[in-house]
Amino acid sequence: GIDWDNGGIPKTVSNYEVKNVEIEDQRRSVSANLTKRTPSRDEITFGASYSKEEDFTSKEISSSYLYNLDSSRNRSITVGVSYQKNEAYHLMYKDWKEFDVINAQIGYTHTFTKYTVGQINLFNIHQSGDLSNAYQTILRDFSGEIWRAVEKRPDEKNSRGITMNLVSKVFDNVAWHNDYRLYKDDWDVLSHTVSTGLHVDLPYKFTISPLLRYYTQTEAEFYKDYDEATPYFNETENGSSDERLGKYHAYAYNLTLAKKFTDLLSASVQYGHQTQSFGLKMDWVALGFNYSF
Numbered sequence: 001g002i003d004w005d006n007g008g009i010p011k012t013v014s015n016y017e018v019k020n021v022e023i024e025d026q027r028r029s030v031s032a033n034l035t036k037r038t039p040s041r042d043e044i045t046f047g048a049s050y051s052k053e054e055d056f057t058s059k060e061i062s063s064s065y066l067y068n069l070d071s072s073r074n075r076s077i078t079v080g081v082s083y084q085k086n087e088a089y090h091l092m093y094k095d096w097k098e099f100d101v102i103n104a105q106i107g108y109t110h111t112f113t114k115y116t117v118g119q120i121n122l123f124n125i126h127q128s129g130d131l132s133n134a135y136q137t138i139l140r141d142f143s144g145e146i147w148r149a150v151e152k153r154p155d156e157k158n159s160r161g162i163t164m165n166l167v168s169k170v171f172d173n174v175a176w177h178n179d180y181r182l183y184k185d186d187w188d189v190l191s192h193t194v195s196t197g198l199h200v201d202l203p204y205k206f207t208i209s210p211l212l213r214y215y216t217q218t219e220a221e222f223y224k225d226y227d228e229a230t231p232y233f234n235e236t237e238n239g240s241s242d243e244r245l246g247k248y249h250a251y252a253y254n255l256t257l258a259k260k261f262t263d264l265l266s267a268s269v270q271y272g273h274q275t276q277s278f279g280l281k282m283d284w285v286a287l288g289f290n291y292s293f
Contacts, residue, residue, distance in 0.1 A: 018226045018241075027053045042067050047082075055089040055134070074111040078121075080104070090134040092150045099129025115169040120162065127157040136242045138224075139232035146232055151240040153222070159185035173201040177211075189245070191217035205260040216249040243278040250276040266290045 029051035036044045043066040051058045064080030084101040107121035136151040161183040168176045181193040197211030222238040223245045224231050233239035254272030261267070270286040 025053060027051055040068065041073060045080075056087070058084060058086045060084040076109045078107045078109065080106075086129075088130075088134055090130070092134065097130035097132075097134070099127060099131055102126045117167045119165045121164075122162055123160065125157075125159045127159075128155060131155065131157060133240070133242055136240060138239045138241050139226075140235060140239070141232045142235055151242065152238050153240055154187065154238055157185055157187055159183060175199040183217075187245075188221040189217055189219070191215065207256075207258045207260075209256040209258070211252075211254050211256075213252045214249070215251070217247065219247040220245040243276075243280070246278065248277045250274060264292050 029049065031047065031049035033045055033047040038044070043064075045062075045064045045066075047060075047062040049058075049060045060082055062080065062082035064078055066076055066078045069075040069077065082101075082103045084103070086099050086101065087096045088099070089095075090097045103123065103125045105121050105123035107119055109117065109119045111117050132151050132153045134150075137148050138151045139146050140149045161181060163179065163181045166178045168178075170176050175198070177195075177197045177199065179193075179195045181191075183189070183191040183193070193213065193215045195211060195213035197209060199207060199209045201207055220240065223240055223242070224233065225243075225246060226241055231241065252272065252274035254270055256268055256270040258266060258268035267290070268286075268288045270284075270288075272282075272284045272286075274282045
């Protein structure tokens, strides 16, 4: 239903509730990388990965080249590019929608001492296709009548940013990782991510890695919150009320336990949690195996 003000203009929308619901999801993925070292110890890497959920599949190929700037390998430059093909099932249209992602980056790594290594990367990401979220709806004003409709995002997004990493060996068996990421896209989203974590070597070839992360972002230019005075869009404009495109902050933590069985085979299990300021909470458990040859 719609409440009207004295001027005959729709004012608020009633009988419309927005709330988070609990769901369970499962993802299976596999990836492979092949690295070739040149006589000068430069590295050429090719990679491929595949992941699948009930309503989403992703295929990716990648390539990178690491060039050592000196014979001691204390300074290096890495350039890389990846291409990702994604398919998401759209509930409204009962069909699979596609979108592509191309990621290019260049990075510089510097070994300051035998205990400290730093890295800085510049990245540029281009996304194209159906970028709307099949699970998100909005309110549209059709000549004074308010209707629920599927959200509509632009068909392209260009983003760029910088990442900085610093790894320090604080004890013989403990490495301290600190990371920062600055991100900006042409949807007007600006975000900052800060994380810190430890990598601890334990007896019997076990390792444990706790991590803390904080994230904050501004809202996209076509975002409207359901709590706004006029939370609806006109008939054709881009629009989303997905709170993950709004202004919010979040924190996350995870703990990873890994075991190296041989020089070639290792396994890991991870538990993680994330809380976002608009009320969404997520927990996950991941199990992985790694084989090198």
